[in-house]
Amino acid sequence: MENWRKSSYSGPGDGNECVEIANAPTHVAVRDSKTPARATLTFPPEAFAPFLEGLKADAPR
Numbered sequence: 001m002e003n004w005r006k007s008s009y010s011g012p013g014d015g016n017e018c019v020e021i022a023n024a025p026t027h028v029a030v031r032d033s034k035t036p037a038r039a040t041l042t043f044p045p046e047a048f049a050p051f052l053e054g055l056k057a058d059a060p061r
């Protein structure tokens with residue numbers, strides 16, 4: 001079983017843009033906390049940081 005935690009970047013207040021992540025020895029998983037039973041993205045640990053950097057680079061400023 002994964003230990004999910006809400007991202008600190010999930011938005012203010014009630015976190016309308018709720019993203020949760022879970023770390024495991026073999027992967028990092030990401031899901032939408034509003035629909036946790038739906039699809040989950042999984043990444044090898046070494047690919048997660050570049051994924052986040054790509055998101056930051058594409059974020060509106």
